[in-house]
Amino acid sequence: MREVAILGIGMTRFGELWDRSFRELGIEAGFQALVDARLSSRDLGALFLGNMASGSLIEQEHIAPLLMDYAGLAGHHLPAIRIEAGEASGAVALHQGYLAVASGAYDFVVVGGAEKLTDVPDVTANRITGATADQEWESVFGATLPGLWALIARRHMYEHGTTREQIAQVPVQAHEMGSKNPNAHYRNRITLEQVLGAPPVAEPLGMLDCAPLSDGAAAVVLGPLDRARKFTDTPVAIRASVVTSDTMALHHRGDLTRLDSTIVAAKRAFGQARKTASDVNVVELHDAYSISALLALEDLGFVGKGGAGTAFAEGRFAMGGTPTVNTSGGLKAQGRPFGAVGVAQVVELVRQLRGQAEGRQVSGAQLALAHSVGGTGATSVVHLLERTN
């Protein structure tokens, strides 16, 4: 297999973009990535697009050729392939783009993620947001995604002594990071008191523990590492790309306080890259709900089982931490356009590895980890990215 590099990145602002359609967002991110890679559309081999729920949300399937068309590239008749894996859709699309280039079948591909969630009917209906949980055994009985993550939170508090205040530190740090990210949905700082005092969604989780519903798109250009320097002085190598699965329904898991899909994905990814968790400088991880971030820190191996709440509250994962986590603001503050978040995480990490993250740069970032989750962990994805210059 060929080694694969990221040559270009692009993303739209995330937020309630009522004046922007799905297709406008998608092509804005894609063109930015192509321009950033100094790649002509003539060199493009394929598009892999992550999207979770366009059928339910905008009554449009078949969206990968739609974006290729709307970008003016239909005449090239390139493969345009949509991937769906809940909120991990974008990260799984990156795995597909990685395989496409690694195989030698394609040289240069765009991997995008896009989702239009606002200015759409019924977006909070459980048939849409709950569609990544088990419809027959969870959603149909009224279990919502925040409800399921709240069960996880309660169990983590019970088993490991994690406190409500520790969990509430996650969105506080997310908004602090987001305040420095011009693309973020939320750029306001929030306090611990505000998180604790926010209206409940599914206790112990309140309004400020839950990532918002956002519009947005992100894209990266991939190519063979050995040809990367023709396009960029700062190629970023994909050292590992791992997708895993687990049971859909929570009641089939042996332990509610961990995601086995994440534990296995991290183990396989570190094995592929011949690295360990302590080599990682900067991380973008899944924080759709504040408890999600604490599980991820433990499952990825950055802190021992049950220790994430204390470590997080002590600031171990803040700017300059070991590692620094979610400099983008994460899903909580940067925003959560389902299919786009997995790609947006990688865009942020490439900025960090290039030293282009401006007011939120992690000094000397060399190795980065992206972690994405669909639903309550039936899909997990881990990518390891390394600076090569």
Next chain:
Amino acid sequence: MREVAILGIGMTRFGELWDRSFRELGIEAGFQALVDARLSSRDLGALFLGNMASGSLIEQEHIAPLLMDYAGLAGHHLPAIRIEAGEASGAVALHQGYLAVASGAYDFVVVGGAEKLTDVPDVTANRITGATADQEWESVFGATLPGLWALIARRHMYEHGTTREQIAQVPVQAHEMGSKNPNAHYRNRITLEQVLGAPPVAEPLGMLDCAPLSDGAAAVVLGPLDRARKFTDTPVAIRASVVTSDTMALHHRGDLTRLDSTIVAAKRAFGQARKTASDVNVVELHDAYSISALLALEDLGFVGKGGAGTAFAEGRFAMGGTPTVNTSGGLKAQGRPFGAVGVAQVVELVRQLRGQAEGRQVSGAQLALAHSVGGTGATSVVHLLERTN
């Protein structure tokens, strides 16, 4: 890139299977394929699943890990990845499975397609069946998929002198073939008079020109060709795997009487395999509407432009034809569970190449072509499959 072979096949009956759920159908096909390949689930590397509209139809996204879970394989934490490209979803999933094995990243993978269309609310709503056309420029104005294909039919009649009677021969042959396929949704023969006299759907297309809405699933197991004989005496090699795209909306096409995505896909596929159309013995092609089949025969190069109506009516593509077309009964008679059809086509062709197609066997079939279309041709897929013994 490694050469890739098909080691096992499986499919459910297609039809109105009111007593079978999506997940039951999916795992039945998958297990059949694993058993047929004599492969243990321990050897499995990944699942690629084609599905068009599960979010809208059964309010369930994230369906690839769902099927892995329901198959009892969640504990292996394998990649389970859903692909969507309208009715071409299954064929595009096969391309992804092909890349996965060809790259060397995975040895043995299951490629499946599944869709649950009956016993579901609103299935004929244009927001679902029309979601593979351009929502903003076609569907929202009331253009349905049969309506768009009717425009194509009218133009083909006008430009090339194709007659209504010639078009109506397509479903007559489809039901003749379907009568010999125990998995087919429709096994009754129909006459030309019945097709011509059926109630109109979108003139000139009537009820019997349109493929039905079916439930069903199909699956194949892929592996490296050089290890195939360990599993089967009759490995089938994938000699070419090509996905193409084109404009979503018909009004952006230069010529309504051809699908450029299919023309280009066929050209690239024959180039990859170093074969020509005249080498092909047996074909499964897209006949969601009777006119679709005539376009495909021309676009794939089996007959000159404008000549498909006459050639089809003369029986050139009937059993023993050059080539024989849609021995399964096609989407029209075998059935049309959107995401499954692209895989079911390949299942039928593998049967033909193995000499296992019983009452509908094409004598001495050596090279086969599978052709799949999403919507009105924004996606086309061509696979070339060859017998290797």
